[in-house]
Amino acid sequence: MKVAVVGVGCTEFGELWDKSFRSIFLEAGIEALNDCGIEGKEIGAIYVGNMSGGKFIDQEHIAALIADHAGLAEFGIPAVRVENADASGGSAFRQAFMAVASGMHDVVIAAGVEKVTDSVDPMGVLSTSIDQEWERFVGANLPALYAIIARLHMHKFGTTEEDLARIAVKNHKNAVHNPKAQFRKEIKVEDVLSSEFVAEPLKVLDCAPLSDGASAVILANENIARKLCDTPVFVEACTQASDYLALQCRKDLLTMRAVSKASRDAYRIAKIGPEQIDVAEVHDSFTIAELLAYEDLGFAKKGEGAKLIREGEVEIGGKIPVNPSGGLKACGHAVGATGIRQIVELVLQLRGEAGKRQVDAEKALALNVGGTGATAVVTILSR
Amino acid sequence: MVPRFWRKIKYRYDVVGSYCENCGSYYYPKREICPRCRRRSKLRDEKFPDEGIILSYTVVNSRIIAMIGLNNGAKTLAEVCADKVEIGMKVKKAFRRYGEEGEAGIIYYGTKFVPI
Numbered sequence: 001m002k003v004a005v006v007g008v009g010c011t012e013f014g015e016l017w018d019k020s021f022r023s024i025f026l027e028a029g030i031e032a033l034n035d036c037g038i039e040g041k042e043i044g045a046i047y048v049g050n051m052s053g054g055k056f057i058d059q060e061h062i063a064a065l066i067a068d069h070a071g072l073a074e075f076g077i078p079a080v081r082v083e084n085a086d087a088s089g090g091s092a093f094r095q096a097f098m099a100v101a102s103g104m105h106d107v108v109i110a111a112g113v114e115k116v117t118d119s120v121d122p123m124g125v126l127s128t129s130i131d132q133e134w135e136r137f138v139g140a141n142l143p144a145l146y147a148i149i150a151r152l153h154m155h156k157f158g159t160t161e162e163d164l165a166r167i168a169v170k171n172h173k174n175a176v177h178n179p180k181a182q183f184r185k186e187i188k189v190e191d192v193l194s195s196e197f198v199a200e201p202l203k204v205l206d207c208a209p210l211s212d213g214a215s216a217v218i219l220a221n222e223n224i225a226r227k228l229c230d231t232p233v234f235v236e237a238c239t240q241a242s243d244y245l246a247l248q249c250r251k252d253l254l255t256m257r258a259v260s261k262a263s264r265d266a267y268r269i270a271k272i273g274p275e276q277i278d279v280a281e282v283h284d285s286f287t288i289a290e291l292l293a294y295e296d297l298g299f300a301k302k303g304e305g306a307k308l309i310r311e312g313e314v315e316i317g318g319k320i321p322v323n324p325s326g327g328l329k330a331c332g333h334a335v336g337a338t339g340i341r342q343i344v345e346l347v348l349q350l351r352g353e354a355g356k357r358q359v360d361a362e363k364a365l366a367l368n369v370g371g372t373g374a375t376a377v378v379t380i381l382s383r
Numbered sequence: 384m385v386p387r388f389w390r391k392i393k394y395r396y397d398v399v400g401s402y403c404e405n406c407g408s409y410y411y412p413k414r415e416i417c418p419r420c421r422r423r424s425k426l427r428d429e430k431f432p433d434e435g436i437i438l439s440y441t442v443v444n445s446r447i448i449a450m451i452g453l454n455n456g457a458k459t460l461a462e463v464c465a466d467k468v469e470i471g472m473k474v475k476k477a478f479r480r481y482g483e484e485g486e487a488g489i490i491y492y493g494t495k496f497v498p499i
Contacts, residue, residue: 133391133412134412134460135460137395137481137491137493138448138460138461138462138481138493139443139444139446139448139462139481140441140443140448140460141443143443144441144443144448147441147443148439148440148441148448148449148450149439151439151440151441151470152438152439152450152470155439155470197442198443199441199442199443200441200442200443201441202441246412246460247450247460248411248450248457248458248459248460249410249458253438253439253450
């Protein structure tokens with residue numbers, strides 16, 4: 001059964017001090033329902049991506065809470081939370097996709113939500129995605145592991161701190177035109193290079209912020225999709241792969257094997273190659289993560305990712321624009337909401353509703369990564 | 384929290400990992416099934432070499448955290464006690480304190496590395 005995205009919604013990402021966990025979810029959900037003109041009763045199931053309600057806001061049983069606050073518990077609509085660190089959103093989308101593709105449900109909602117600013121140590125919570133017994137124990141956190149990858153990439157392939165800085169600069173430039181983005185302001189390469197070290201060689205401006213935010217999409221089977229909207233966006237493939245959790249267990253520290261496997265599978269299912277992707281939203285939790293994505297998604301050869309940013313190929317207007325939304329770096333990283341937020345952006349791009357950051361695109365790819373790459377979800381969408 | 388660290392003492396203090404007698408692979412930390420051999424796994428504990436080289440590193444919270452390539456091909460992440468390090472530097476293991484749970488709490492020990 002062909003599956004389409006018919007409605008999208010997203011809150012502003014950022015420090016949403018005056019809004020609660022449940023209210024931001026509702027805001028995104030209502031926007032998605034309005035977008036495709038359904039009431040909510042039509043929904044067969046709810047899939048919620050959320051990394052750590054328990055640690056961020058001391059709340060578990062998130063899916064039931066959401067069904068309740070959305071008024072959908074009234075109809076008994078089943079809800080389930082999906083957790084895969086910061087790939088929770090992408091994984092929730094995949095569960096929702098499979099539910100419709102299998103014929104089990106006709107219409108479902110896939111959402112993501114995270115409230116991080118109410119926590120005293122959000123980066124500590126995010127770092128629970130790495131191996132606590134063998135990585136965290138010795139003093140590493142999430143940025144430290146990405147820093148180790150970055151240093152090795154520089155050593156082996158001649159990638160420079162400036163190359164990484166250019167990725168942050170590009171994403172900030174794109175975010176200026178995204179009304180939902182956390183940082184709608186341009187930065188310069190020098191700003192990145194002169195910002196404080198978080199974990200050498202990565203600096204503050206190489207890292208995505210941790211944000212509050214929610215996002216939601218409505219999926220429907222092809223028949224219903226055509227009735228609900230004039231511009232359904234089809235899911236051509238939605239794949240997921242795993243890798244060893246701890247970095248030390250991976251043979252090659254410079255390849256995210258889960259990303260290359262999930263993308264190879266997705267290209268095969270969608271019957272296209274990486275060169276046919278017109279726009280991508282990738283998981284730039286750190287600038288080095290975006291660089292690895294260029295290589296592991298097949299946009300560049302291994303070791304040559306830096307060329308794409310140096311030559312402007314990943315800018316809007318380039319050969320393969322990456323993160324027109326501003327990415328995690330500048331649009332913000334609302335952890336469990338990020339994977340769905342990427343889908344929202346690509347749907348807007350494919351519909352031609354992305355305003356000043358519009359890319360001319362027929363095929364789009366989203367990459368959502370958990371932790372240092374032990375989980376990767378790749379989605380290919382088409383107009 | 385006590386049992387978690389007690390269970391790991393042998394592996395943390397002495398860099399004891401797994402060796403698969405079926406395929407000859409080394410794993411650190413210890414595994415309970417060989418990913419290659421699956422049901423044919425023949426894993427046993429083995430004390431790993433004391434020396435290795437720094438494959439990559441970072442400085443975070445004023446500590447040097449490095450990926451160490453041990454001489455048998457396995458890798459381990461650990462703190463390196465040195466003022467300055469570089470990729471390719473030879474290091475050897477050392478028994479060190481990693482932290483403690485408050486002033487009266489349990490002290491965590493483990494393996495760190497020092498330049499040779």
